[in-house]
Amino acid sequence: MTLENSFHGRTLTTLAATGQDHFHELFQPLTPGFVSVPANDIEAVKKAVTDNKVCAVMIELIQGEGGVNVLTNDYVKDLSELCKKEDILLLIDEVQTGNGRTGELYCYMNYGIMPDVITTAKGLGGGLPIGACLLGEKVQDIFAPGDHGSTFGGNPIACAGALTVIGRLTPGFLSEVKAKGEYLKMSFTGAKGVESFAGMGLMAGIRPTGDLAKIMNELIGKGVLALTAKDKLRLLPALNIPFEDLKKAVEIILSVLEENA
Ligand SMILES: Cc1ncc(COP(=O)(O)O)c(C=O)c1O
CATH class of the missing domain: 3.40.640.10 (Type I PLP-dependent aspartate aminotransferase-like (Major domain))
Structure with missing residues (x-):
């Protein structure tokens, strides 16, 4: 089953x-x-x-x-x-x-x-x-x-x-993954252009209020590679992504989501 x-x-x-x-x-x-x-x-x-x-x-x-x-x-x-x-x-x-x-x-x-x-x-x-x-x-x-x-x-x-x-994959590394996941959750939950957020750690799905394909293409144009899964934008960044890079990506994604809200 x-x-x-x-x-x-x-x-x-x-x-x-x-x-x-x-x-x-x-x-x-x-x-x-x-x-x-x-x-x-x-x-x-x-x-x-x-x-x-x-x-x-x-x-x-x-x-x-x-x-x-x-x-x-x-x-x-x-x-x-x-x-x-x-x-x-x-x-x-x-x-x-x-x-x-x-x-x-x-x-x-x-x-x-x-x-x-x-x-x-x-x-x-x-x-x-x-x-x-x-x-x-x-x-x-x-x-x-x-x-x-x-x-x-x-x-x-x-x-x-x-x-x-x-x-x-040491305990320290895994707790950083958790912290980065919390950061994603906090950043996207309730943000403009976001209908819902789901995920755990560095596996995240954002259901946008705007057009998904358009959002993904605009992200590519701005240097952020995201995936889609059904009606969501799917984020699966490398687990060792530096926090600074994650922040930059989140800012870009938030701005594109907002522009397409
Ligand atoms: C949950 C899950 N199981 C298994 C697979 C393995 O797929 P494949 O047989 O294409 O390697 C994937 C690949 O995306 C997956 O996401």
């Missing part, structure tokens, strides 16, 4: 897991067996568990491509307890939220839960191509050496990069 509006990747089975039909169109037939339910609705999970033979639940704690939608604390705690009670594996997709992005090493640590499996990539490599799947106690013996592999999997250069990244 996964969530509607989720995004889990472009390999065939993660595409099947992705709860957005339009991603599926060109890639039929997909791996069967996935159902998706609306986010932040524990009753929908209970119903899916009763109606289907659910063996595992996979979620993003903050839906990235889906529009920077942060799952609520109560929902995540209830889901985690339900999974434990029903002997369902809880998988957290930390491809985007992991490796310090939210100010904790992994985003699940903000919720006080313990997942069975975590997938992670992106920031792990600091630009080099690497992904990892972390297995908790319940599934630790599922794979034996040689059960799974890939041509470039575990290559020494990407692994050296990942070790350097992990080595830099």
